[in-house]
Amino acid sequence: METHLADFIRHTTAGREAEEILRRCVHCGFCTATCPTYQLLGDELDGPRGRIYLIKQVLEGATPTAKTRLHLDRCLSCRSCETTCPSGVHYSRLLDIGREVVERMVPRSGSDAFMRGALKNLLPRATVFGAAMKLGQSVRMLLPGVLRAKVPPLSAAGPTPRRSHVRQFIALAGCVQPSMYPNVNGAARRVLDRLGIQMVEAKGAGCCGAVRLHLNEAEGARDDARRNIDAWWPLLEAGAEGLVMTASGCGSHVLEYAHLLQDDPDYAVKAARIVLATRDISEVITAEVAALAPLLQACRPLPASERLLAFQNPCSLQHGLKIRGTVESLLAAAGYTLTAVADSHLCCGSAGTYSVLQPELSKRLQANKIAALIAGGPAAIASANVGCMGHLQGATDLPVRHWIELLDARLAS
Numbered sequence: 001m002e003t004h005l006a007d008f009i010r011h012t013t014a015g016r017e018a019e020e021i022l023r024r025c026v027h028c029g030f031c032t033a034t035c036p037t038y039q040l041l042g043d044e045l046d047g048p049r050g051r052i053y054l055i056k057q058v059l060e061g062a063t064p065t066a067k068t069r070l071h072l073d074r075c076l077s078c079r080s081c082e083t084t085c086p087s088g089v090h091y092s093r094l095l096d097i098g099r100e101v102v103e104r105m106v107p108r109s110g111s112d113a114f115m116r117g118a119l120k121n122l123l124p125r126a127t128v129f130g131a132a133m134k135l136g137q138s139v140r141m142l143l144p145g146v147l148r149a150k151v152p153p154l155s156a157a158g159p160t161p162r163r164s165h166v167r168q169f170i171a172l173a174g175c176v177q178p179s180m181y182p183n184v185n186g187a188a189r190r191v192l193d194r195l196g197i198q199m200v201e202a203k204g205a206g207c208c209g210a211v212r213l214h215l216n217e218a219e220g221a222r223d224d225a226r227r228n229i230d231a232w233w234p235l236l237e238a239g240a241e242g243l244v245m246t247a248s249g250c251g252s253h254v255l256e257y258a259h260l261l262q263d264d265p266d267y268a269v270k271a272a273r274i275v276l277a278t279r280d281i282s283e284v285i286t287a288e289v290a291a292l293a294p295l296l297q298a299c300r301p302l303p304a305s306e307r308l309l310a311f312q313n314p315c316s317l318q319h320g321l322k323i324r325g326t327v328e329s330l331l332a333a334a335g336y337t338l339t340a341v342a343d344s345h346l347c348c349g350s351a352g353t354y355s356v357l358q359p360e361l362s363k364r365l366q367a368n369k370i371a372a373l374i375a376g377g378p379a380a381i382a383s384a385n386v387g388c389m390g391h392l393q394g395a396t397d398l399p400v401r402h403w404i405e406l407l408d409a410r411l412a413s
């Protein structure tokens with residue numbers, strides 16, 4: 001696509017990147033067919049090709065309006081379009097650039113500004129969010145239905161292995177997962193321990209930064225990345241094999257650190273090493289499958305009533321990390337029979353803060369996803385990302401678990 005960027009951005013890193021991305025797009029529209037918001041709204045400007053066109057216009061000097069911003073706000077950042085695109089257009093990076101520019105040119109006001117400010121300040125602070133979550137859990141049954149759906153019942157991390165191992169992976173505790181689903185990292189720790197790997201946490205690490213980036217606060221996201229790198233670096237230098245991510249949304253964002261910090265002379269090299277060292281928990285466990293197989297063979301057979309399972313492959317796992325089939329293979333090896341899930345490439349509507357900021361679209365996507373997941377009559381739903389788990393659990397009575405929790409339970413049987 002021929003592009004002539006305006007002076008304000010042409011000679012910047014972001015401008016050069018945007019130009020390269022725009023030039024790749026041949027405007028074929030294949031991506032539109034797999035875009036969840038286009039499917040719901042039927043408006044070209046609520047699909048990837050239309051959004052690319054809007055961003056191009058702004059970067060070429062057109063003045064954006066509140067309507068431009070709304071079309072960009074409605075994007076889930078699910079990256080389904082990237083998976084479909086035959087030209088390799090890195091849409092999500094263009095979106096980040098476009099959103100940052102539009103945010104500056106079309107400031108927010110009123111309840112929109114307030115809500116975004118509250119989310120930016122609450123979610124990434126694990127201690128503050130944890131206290132708020134605990135309070136919500138203590139009065140959960142008294143909460144109105146809409147709020148109760150977002151507050152999972154109180155749960156525990158389960159027993160912590162006592163052994164230490166030479167092989168170590170650094171875990172990201174994250175911001176919301178420890179208080180919403182503490183058993184996810186607890187289960188990962190126990191499964192890795194059985195495989196001779198110790199999961200350690202770095203003091204001082206926190207939110208990966210995805211929350212702030214998705215709320216168009218790129219500089220805050222860079223600060224989150226720098227703080228985490230500072231916390232992880234000594235452990236990597238001391239011999240940790242790498243970083244293990246138990247939330248695919250966080251893992252997908254950590255892989256962007258090298259890009260986010262490319263112009264920072266103090267962090268660019270370190271960020272690149274962090275990216276190379278980062279693995280999703282499914283990748284770490286798949287690499288140990290020779291050790292896992294005999295452990296699974298020694299387990300009690302899974303009761304027939306628990307065997308059917310629906311797996312929701314989060315966008316961050318399949319489109320962000322490009323991991324497809326890995327978790328499914330591990331679950332099959334653990335004795336589960338996975339049901340067919342229609343339109344598995346489509347987002348469930350959680351998408352970070354999307355369910356709060358775009359509740360109507362989010363609800364429609366949630367209903368479609370739940371219908372697809374329960375169609376095969378599963379006994380439970382498995383996921384790989386904390387946000388999706390909470391979002392799906394709010395709309396079904398079937399248990400929604402992280403797949404690593406299921407593997408942990410199998411290994412303990």
Ligand code: SF4
Pocket residue numbers: 024025026027028029030031032048049084085086087088089091
């Ligand atoms: S599929 Fe790729 S090249 Fe085609 S319109 Fe979409 S982003 Fe552009």
Ligand code: SF4
Pocket residue numbers: 034035036037038046047048051074075076077078079080081082091
């Ligand atoms: S990221 Fe998802 S919602 Fe956004 S344009 Fe691409 S497919 Fe559509």
